Amino acid sequence: MRAAIHFEEDASEPLLVLDAISHRFGKVLALDNVSLKLQTGEILCIIGPNGSGKTTLFNIITGQLKPQKGCVRFAGKSISGLSPDRIAHLRIGRKFQTPSIFKDLSALDNLLVAHTAAKSIPKKDRPLQFLKAVRLHGMEDIPAGFLSHGQKQWLELGMLISQSPRLILLDEPTAGMTQAETLETVALIRALCEQTRCACLIVEHDMRFVKAINCRVLVLSAGEIIACGEYDDIRHSPSVKTAYLGTHA
Numbered sequence: 341m342r343a344a345i346h347f348e349e350d351a352s353e354p355l356l357v358l359d360a361i362s363h364r365f366g367k368v369l370a371l372d373n374v375s376l377k378l379q380t381g382e383i384l385c386i387i388g389p390n391g392s393g394k395t396t397l398f399n400i401i402t403g404q405l406k407p408q409k410g411c412v413r414f415a416g417k418s419i420s421g422l423s424p425d426r427i428a429h430l431r432i433g434r435k436f437q438t439p440s441i442f443k444d445l446s447a448l449d450n451l452l453v454a455h456t457a458a459k460s461i462p463k464k465d466r467p468l469q470f471l472k473a474v475r476l477h478g479m480e481d482i483p484a485g486f487l488s489h490g491q492k493q494w495l496e497l498g499m500l501i502s503q504s505p506r507l508i509l510l511d512e513p514t515a516g517m518t519q520a521e522t523l524e525t526v527a528l529i530r531a532l533c534e535q536t537r538c539a540c541l542i543v544e545h546d547m548r549f550v551k552a553i554n555c556r557v558l559v560l561s562a563g564e565i566i567a568c569g570e571y572d573d574i575r576h577s578p579s580v581k582t583a584y585l586g587t588h589a
């Protein structure tokens with residue numbers, strides 16, 4: 341992600357608006373008339389069985405795919421069809437499931453690389469503050485390859501957030517983590533979003549995470565939104581149970 345570019349915005353609109361997005365791969369309708377709104381600082385979890393369209397949705401927001409129908413608006417402007425690079429310039433960041441960090445560089449140098457990529461010169465001690473925020477205080481000199489799996493994920497979160505994003509997309513941020521690390525990740529993401537007012541879309545299969553982060557949850561099935569609401573509401577929804585467990589649920 342690069343430094344922010346000037347972007348006049350319409351403060352009356354939610355930060356992110358997906359308006360009736362549909363996308364097809366041959367015979368497969370990967371997204372079918374999907375609409376959603378996300379406010380500044382809001383966290384939203386997206387869940388759904390395999391093949392339900394979660395990755396396609398992320399790819400459309402970040403410009404890897406151009407929606408065949410519908411429109412994506414960010415801060416009041418259409419971003420449908422912009423290149424991934426231009427969308428990243430608008431301070432939309434993405435973290436994939438496998439951490440992409442530089443294993444031979446120290447944790448601190450990884451953060452400095454993120455700043456360089458964002459063309460921003462960090463203020464003194466700022467990278468150390470980010471390391472502290474992602475639970476890596478005192479580990480600044482450790483080569484990133486020696487960190488635990490959970491710590492690598494946190495380091496990448498720190499690299500992402502240190503670039504001052506307005507929206508981040510996280511793909512299974514707790515995959516492979518212990519329960520303790522998962523719960524710590526919940527606290528960490530909540531704190532980062534509250535402190536920076538960054539909005540966050542999270543694709544996650546781990547229901548312990550989804551329950552603990554306590555945000556709005558959107559459920560996709562076969563490309564359609566079948567439920568959206570609080571965790572307790574969606575977990576009792578008959579259509580959600582059917583989507584996950586089949587018609588005998």
Ligand SMILES: Nc1ncnc2c1ncn2[C@@H]1O[C@H](COP(=O)(O)OP(=O)(O)OP(=O)(O)O)[C@@H](O)[C@H]1O
Nearest residue numbers: 365368369370388389390391392393394395396397
């Ligand atoms: N490039 C592609 N070419 C053809 N079909 C695709 C392509 N990308 C996705 N699909 C199909 O679109 C549907 C949605 O896929 P998508 O990867 O978005 O689902 P997902 O919810 O992210 O799945 P998972 O949880 O397994 O990652 C699936 O049926 C998938 O096979």
